[in-house]
Amino acid sequence: xxxxxxxxxxxxxxxxxxxxxxxxxxxxxxxxxxxxxxxxxxxxxxxxxxxxxxxxxxxxxxxxxxxxxxxxxxxxxxxxxxxxxxxxxxxxxxxxxxxxxxxxxxxxxxxxxxxxxxxxxxxxxxxxxxxxxxxxxxxxxxxxxxxxxxxxxxxxxxxxxxxxxxxxxxxxxxxxxxxxxxxxxxxxxxxxxxxxxxxxxxxxxxxxxxxxxxxxxxxxxxxxxxxxxxxxxxxxxxxxxxxxxxxxxxxxxxxxxxxxxxxxxxxxxxxxxxxxxxxxxxxxxxxxxxxxxxxxxxxxxxxxxxxxxxxxxxxxxxxxxxxxxxxxxxxxxxxxxxxxxxxxxxxxxxxxxxxxxxxxxxxxxxxxxxxxxxxxxxxxxxxxxxxxxxxxxxxxxxxxxxxxxxxxxxxxxxxxxxxxxxxxxxxxxxxxxxxxxxxxxxxxxxxxxxxxxxxxxxxxxxxxxxxxxxxxxxxxxxxxxxxxxxxxxxxxxxxxxxxxxxxxxxxxxxxxxxxxxxxxxxxxxxxxxxxxxxxxxxxxxxxxxxxxxxxxxxxxxxxxxxxxxxxxxxxxxxxxxxxxxxxxxxxxxxxxxxxxxxxxxxxxxxxxxxxxxxxxxxxxxxxxxxxxxxxxxxxxxxxxxxxxxxxxxxxxxxxxxxxxxxxxxxxxxxxxxxxxxxxxxxxxxxxxxxxxxxxxxxxxxxxxxxxxxxxxxxxxxxxxxxxxxxxxxxxxxxxxxxxxxxxxxxxxxxxxxxxxxxxxxxxxxxxxxxxxxxxxxxxxxxxxxxxxxxxxxxxxxxxxxxxxxxxxxxxxxxxxxxxxxxxxxxxxxxxxxxxxxxxxxxxxxxx
Numbered sequence: 001x002x003x004x005x006x007x008x009x010x011x012x013x014x015x016x017x018x019x020x021x022x023x024x025x026x027x028x029x030x031x032x033x034x035x036x037x038x039x040x041x042x043x044x045x046x047x048x049x050x051x052x053x054x055x056x057x058x059x060x061x062x063x064x065x066x067x068x069x070x071x072x073x074x075x076x077x078x079x080x081x082x083x084x085x086x087x088x089x090x091x092x093x094x095x096x097x098x099x100x101x102x103x104x105x106x107x108x109x110x111x112x113x114x115x116x117x118x119x120x121x122x123x124x125x126x127x128x129x130x131x132x133x134x135x136x137x138x139x140x141x142x143x144x145x146x147x148x149x150x151x152x153x154x155x156x157x158x159x160x161x162x163x164x165x166x167x168x169x170x171x172x173x174x175x176x177x178x179x180x181x182x183x184x185x186x187x188x189x190x191x192x193x194x195x196x197x198x199x200x201x202x203x204x205x206x207x208x209x210x211x212x213x214x215x216x217x218x219x220x221x222x223x224x225x226x227x228x229x230x231x232x233x234x235x236x237x238x239x240x241x242x243x244x245x246x247x248x249x250x251x252x253x254x255x256x257x258x259x260x261x262x263x264x265x266x267x268x269x270x271x272x273x274x275x276x277x278x279x280x281x282x283x284x285x286x287x288x289x290x291x292x293x294x295x296x297x298x299x300x301x302x303x304x305x306x307x308x309x310x311x312x313x314x315x316x317x318x319x320x321x322x323x324x325x326x327x328x329x330x331x332x333x334x335x336x337x338x339x340x341x342x343x344x345x346x347x348x349x350x351x352x353x354x355x356x357x358x359x360x361x362x363x364x365x366x367x368x369x370x371x372x373x374x375x376x377x378x379x380x381x382x383x384x385x386x387x388x389x390x391x392x393x394x395x396x397x398x399x400x401x402x403x404x405x406x407x408x409x410x411x412x413x414x415x416x417x418x419x420x421x422x423x424x425x426x427x428x429x430x431x432x433x434x435x436x437x438x439x440x441x442x443x444x445x446x447x448x449x450x451x452x453x454x455x456x457x458x459x460x461x462x463x464x465x466x467x468x469x470x471x472x473x474x475x476x477x478x479x480x481x482x483x484x485x486x487x488x489x490x491x492x493x494x495x496x497x498x499x500x501x502x503x504x505x506x507x508x509x510x511x512x513x514x515x516x517x518x519x520x521x522x523x524x525x526x527x528x529x530x531x532x533x534x535x536x537x538x539x540x541x542x543x544x545x546x547x548x549x550x551x552x553x554x555x556x557x558x559x560x561x562x563x564x565x566x567x568x569x570x571x572x573x574x575x576x577x578x579x580x581x582x583x584x585x586x587x588x589x590x591x592x593x594x595x596x597x598x599x600x601x602x603x604x605x606x607x608x609x610x611x612x613x614x615x616x617x618x619x620x621x622x623x624x625x626x627x628x629x630x631x632x633x634x635x636x637x638x639x640x641x642x643x644x645x646x647x648x649x650x651x652x653x654x655x656x657x658x659x660x661x662x663x664x665x666x667x668x669x670x671x672x673x674x675x676x677x678x679x680x681x682x683x684x685x686x687x688x689x690x691x692x693x694x695x696x697x698x699x700x701x702x703x704x705x706x707x708x709x710x711x712x713x714x715x716x717x718x719x720x721x722x723x724x725x726x727x728x729x730x731x732x733x734x735x736x737x738x739x740x741x742x743x744x745x746x747x748x749x750x751x752x753x754x755x756x757x758x759x760x761x762x763x764x765x766x767x768x769x770x771x772x773x774x775x776x777x778x779x780x781x782x783x784x785x786x787x788x789x790x791x792x793x794x795x796x797x798x799x800x801x802x803x804x805x806x807x808x809x810x811x812x813x814x815x816x817x818x819x820x821x822x823x824x825x826x827x828x829x830x831x832x833x834x835x836x837x838x839x840x841x842x843x844x845x846x847x
Contacts, residue, residue, distance in 0.1 A: 010318050014325040032334030036380035038725050040342025043376050048350040048366040065121040065221030067234040070254040071208045072218045080241045085233050090118035090221040094214050098163040103147040109188030113197050121221045129154045129177025132193035138173045143181035144188035165213040230257040292387040306395045316396035323392040331384050339373050430768030449781035451727035456785045456812040458719020464797050466804035476562050482668035484697040495523045499665040504696050513677025518558030521657050522667040527552040530607040550648040554657025566593045568602040568632020578656045581628035584636040584649035600630045610660045738830045766827035774823035785812050
């Protein structure tokens, strides 16, 4: 046999065969585009979410510097700045310990000097004006200026009340520029000039290691060549510059790496790798199903053509090359379409993921990362090549004689005739036809089932978000009111000076729908304990007599009764006797206590000292020792809206607490309202804290409820979008299966019609085939959905504290009527488009 080795001839054969198969080409391009669309959507979602979360985290952390040296002096800065590992270093100097204008009660504001590198790393870009030059010029963010009632106008005057090492100093400035406030960055920023720093050089001399005042300290943000091993690079800079990493050493420099960089804290465990790999393989398999069937159709239609090529000397390798070349041409047309469409679909979904995070409301942008397109195109191309392997092998291995008789799948019954007493029933013929190519039937059923299973899974996850758990985690009651500084992060509650006012509490109690409420008393400097040691035995947490600072709280009935008992007993009568006390224990996200952090066992004694003065003042004649017995341990959630400390914390009834201190301060007031009055109470609190007592603020359960509803919507939207893409692939696969069946049985249909079968009966048989597909898909999808829900989703829900598994099947069942309609319409439509030849023409087709 002559071996044809002319590559140009093979290319011509492939190209001409490609041009003839226009219908096949259209289906293949759509299929490849959908597959690459699926890859690109997922890549864009993943990389876009990571990009925006990292960017938002950088803005929240104050900038994109790789690392920072904190609280250093000019000498220390000059010793470090020229280290070879440092690519850029910012000179940022804090100019006060706080800005005390009354307008900033609800928004912590800082006063700094930033050099040019500091402005760049701090992501500060002026919307108008210029950076400050004169000693009385400042720039600020727009929200800070709004709170000060300063117009966004160059030259506008503003007065600041500065806390300089505990002393209030008022200074006047003029605005030289401003930038738009970042919603992620919760603190206000006012930046002065280098001239201001020079003019107040004496005031800004730092002695932080002795007095712990921030005024005058320098924060040196630095950039390295890359973000790999940031901790190692930072440690090397410090030690090679002659300083220590030991906190107790006299030459220690406080430092940290930027936690915003994912490379500093991101790692893949085995379970995550398996999950990501499985998801990737599942997507590739979904694309494989349809592309494989498309090329299978092509081979079946052109099998005689390939048989004739073999008779003139074309070898197996050359036939596979023909098919592979056609696949590459189709990929070149389909993949770019999928890449572009997938990028925009993924880009439109990224904001929903970001809004589900703590960065809700932040500006979202998705850059066209080249790796999105490279990765998506590569995996789509690999999927196409794998999908063409089997059809190419079939085409290259079939003999010319077999090619003439090939019908795409024959029942192997060893020549035995099938006997039936029921006659030729249409539905039995349809069922028998599906058995001709069992593999194709199974693949179609699986591809259709995948989208239904994914859809049901997405809704199962969204419906498993437990509103009660979520609200209990963040809100013990419907509302919580307190001084604005109490809600800052970290909370800066200090006692009477920023306690919750009785006027605010009485105003709340007078509102319609008010049901119950309770005060929480506390004072961070009111108590020490003789025999309660800190976890780290830190001497800074002791008073002059060696007693450890502890947080003691007084709780009225509502907050007291909501404490979660860990061990011991919660006997309110015993607590009211004044002889017993409760110790707090921190809980993790799943409400499991860190019992290793407790300081006293149940039944042990605690001796508290209450006195007037500060934490390091000597005990005086007013000091009184109070002896209590630990009645039990109660769980304190780290995200609890009451902001109770879980470190060396104890809890007493309010009346007992008030008897121990001279001037009990109300930290917060928690209360509940009737369900039909929640919205009106929220409106009242908003008006009250804006107009009547602006130094007060509030938190509500409504905000948390809205946040969780947004999470549920996001899961359903993303899951639904992916289900739709996979569903389209499945439907296209179904169309291909029906088309394959009709094309390979054209002569058979003609013979049946020649023996008396009508077109109506033939359409009926095809409809039955479609319905059998749908029935098999329905049963398979229900079975897979149940198994997936119980074996994967249920265990996953147990890992996340805010999920409570709920088994649901209604999304899948609601989709079945649409699937049933497709099972009827698609066979009829495909048959009508491919039944234009006469019976005689179809009978002669193979001759």
